[in-house]
Amino acid sequence: MNENPKSWTDKLWYLFSSMKMGLALLGATALTSGIGTILPQTELEPDRAEAVSRIWQVLGFTHVYSTAWFRLLLGLLCVNLLVCSMQRFSGTYNRTFKPRPPQNGNDIPQKLRQEIKGSTENLRLKTEKILRDRGFRLIGEESGESWSFVAQKHHLGYWSAFIVHIAFVILISGAILGMFFGFKGTMMAAAGTTTALKNINLSKGTVTQDFGVKVNSAEDRFLPNGERDNWYTNLSIIENGRETASGTLSVNHPFTYKGVTFYQASFDHGVHLTADVTGQTMPIYLRNQGRPFRFPNTDLYLFIGGMMGSPQQPVILFQIYKAGNSQPIQSGQLSAGESTNVQGQYKVTMEGYAGFTGLQVKKDPGVTVVWLGSGLLLLGLMLSFYWRPLLVSGILEQEGRLTLGMASGKIIGQTETEFGKLLSEIEGTNSKERAGLTTDLELKERVL
Numbered sequence: 001m002n003e004n005p006k007s008w009t010d011k012l013w014y015l016f017s018s019m020k021m022g023l024a025l026l027g028a029t030a031l032t033s034g035i036g037t038i039l040p041q042t043e044l045e046p047d048r049a050e051a052v053s054r055i056w057q058v059l060g061f062t063h064v065y066s067t068a069w070f071r072l073l074l075g076l077l078c079v080n081l082l083v084c085s086m087q088r089f090s091g092t093y094n095r096t097f098k099p100r101p102p103q104n105g106n107d108i109p110q111k112l113r114q115e116i117k118g119s120t121e122n123l124r125l126k127t128e129k130i131l132r133d134r135g136f137r138l139i140g141e142e143s144g145e146s147w148s149f150v151a152q153k154h155h156l157g158y159w160s161a162f163i164v165h166i167a168f169v170i171l172i173s174g175a176i177l178g179m180f181f182g183f184k185g186t187m188m189a190a191a192g193t194t195t196a197l198k199n200i201n202l203s204k205g206t207v208t209q210d211f212g213v214k215v216n217s218a219e220d221r222f223l224p225n226g227e228r229d230n231w232y233t234n235l236s237i238i239e240n241g242r243e244t245a246s247g248t249l250s251v252n253h254p255f256t257y258k259g260v261t262f263y264q265a266s267f268d269h270g271v272h273l274t275a276d277v278t279g280q281t282m283p284i285y286l287r288n289q290g291r292p293f294r295f296p297n298t299d300l301y302l303f304i305g306g307m308m309g310s311p312q313q314p315v316i317l318f319q320i321y322k323a324g325n326s327q328p329i330q331s332g333q334l335s336a337g338e339s340t341n342v343q344g345q346y347k348v349t350m351e352g353y354a355g356f357t358g359l360q361v362k363k364d365p366g367v368t369v370v371w372l373g374s375g376l377l378l379l380g381l382m383l384s385f386y387w388r389p390l391l392v393s394g395i396l397e398q399e400g401r402l403t404l405g406m407a408s409g410k411i412i413g414q415t416e417t418e419f420g421k422l423l424s425e426i427e428g429t430n431s432k433e434r435a436g437l438t439t440d441l442e443l444k445e446r447v448l
Helices: 008-016 019-038 046-051 054-059 068-097 120-133 155-181 367-386 412-447
Strands: 113-117 137-143 146-153 183-190 194-196 201-205 212-222 228-239 242-250 255-257 260-277 280-287 300-309 314-322 330-335 339-342 346-363 390-397 401-407
Touching: 008 068, 019 068, 068 155, 113 412, 120 137, 120 146, 120 390, 120 401, 120 412, 155 201, 155 367, 183 212, 183 260, 183 280, 212 260, 212 346, 228 260, 228 346, 242 255, 242 260, 260 300, 280 300, 280 346, 314 346, 330 339, 330 346, 390 412, 401 412
Parallel strands: none
Antiparallel strands: 113 401, 137 146, 146 390, 183 201, 183 346, 194 212, 212 228, 228 242, 255 260, 260 280, 260 346, 300 314, 314 330, 339 346, 390 401
């Protein structure tokens, strides 16, 4: 790489290929993410986020992951990883698939290096055999009166760092994809109601889908022994006035439609009433101590102050408020099937209890990309820890001197052990042959 780039493109390339740049970006990302983890986030804890010092809110640390500067930081880190990977690609490729035998002694690794003397022919045959028997891929080259070679084992391990870098790029790309093209929100709806997806409470993103969600039933089920089984919600998707899909979801068992996933998040008990309004029957669904219902074209509000009885014999306490008054102007009690007159204007009838389901609604087109990145990251780490490449190179000279070396990398211990075993096999084989040869000569002398 040119240490003194002249053009602005060279300077930019040099900047983003720098390890210092990568470490700085990684450190900045980790620091801001850490602050975002400590400080309450608006989409998760809006009340606590509002209580944080104003300076943190202005800087965006109460909604870190949706700020433009954090996305820019991720983008720069992505570019840095890509440039570093591209710069190292050719070197990694050549080391893996085009290794070259050493041209002289300086090309042989210096840290783990040994000289062995013996018969030139025997040293070559045994070195080749031992390396191949131990699973090395051998490449030899004749050069004048010497023979040089390079042998590799686990050569795909050279790609571990490259794969990890690409995995991080894919993970970041998946996260950015979800930030720009996904959304996240919540909805609390009673059984029997239909909510347009665009009307849910959004914490991030924008809803582009145009369909409604009808809650057919919401149940809080219990086992025969009295323990809670799960919360169950049966819902239907309504598009253009007709049902296009339906399903039942529960905790840890979401429902997905056109990339939008519904998660069971909570459950609450409520009540189902009907009101006669200008000759028409209007369904009313209210939660206990929840938001009141405003009667059309009036300043009257119906509020549920308590629930008693059982699902089979429900009883509620209701209150009627007028805008601007802190005290109720009417209150009472209703059982299933009973009705009451509201200020001589409306008739309200208690129909029974109704379950309210709390759903988390999410669309994240980057999920598949994130899973791909996670898989590649795992592969890269496995190659790094369990598939370390081993490279042996050497030169055998005509006078029977073999100079042998093994590349140790950053971790010498395991490589040194492997190199020691290799040397002992080569030297041990030569020693046995020399011993056998001496015995044969001694035997011949005795016979003569």
